[in-house]
C-alpha cells in the first residue's frame with residue numbers, strides 16, 4: 001500500500017516537473033519574441049546607392065537606427081529643450097553623414113534657435129528639418145537636393161560664432177542649439193503640423 005502511494009507521488013512529481021519545463025519553454029519563447037519585436041531595429045535602412053523606390057522616405061543615417069528620444073511628451077533633458085519633443089533624436093558621432101530623407105528644395109541652412117545648425121528641406125506640403133548638424137554646411141538655401149543625397153553631417157555639441165545663439169552648456173560654452181550631446185534631431189512638418197517622423201519610414 002505504502003509503496004504504491006510513493007509511486008503515485010513520484011509519478012505526480014515527474015508530471016509537475018515536465019509541466020513546469022513545458023511552461024518555462026513556452027513563456028521564454030513568447031517573451032523573447034515580444035522583446036525582440038520591441039527592441040530590434042527592424043527598420044528598412046537605405047543607403048544612397050540602393051534607393052530605387054519613389055514612395056519611401058530614406059532613413060537619414062544609414063546603419064544607425066537607435067532612437068534616444070521619441071516624438072511626443074517627455075521630460076525635458078535641458079533647461080531649454082521642449083517637454084513635447086517635436087521630432088526624434090538619433091545619436092551619432094560628429095561628422096556622421098546625413099542623407100536627405102526626401103527630395104526637395106533647401107529652405108534653411110543655418111543656425112535656427114533650439115535646433116542649432118539646421119538644414120530644412122521642403123517638398124510640397126512637407127518640411128523636413130535636420131537639426132544640430134555641423135556648422136560647415138554643404139547645401140545652400142534654394143538648392144534642389146535628391147532623396148538620398150548627402151546634405152549635412154552630425155554636428156558637435158558646441159558651436160562658436162553664431163551671434164544669435166543663446167544656448168549654453170554648464171561650462172558656459174555655446175551649444176549647437178538645445179542639445180546635451182551630438183545627435184541628429186529629425187523633425188517632419190506636414191501642412192505646418194509636427195508629425196511623428198517614424199510614421200514616414202517603412203517597417204518602423
Ligand SMILES: [Zn+2]
Pocket residue numbers: 069085087088089184185186
Ligand atoms: Zn530632439
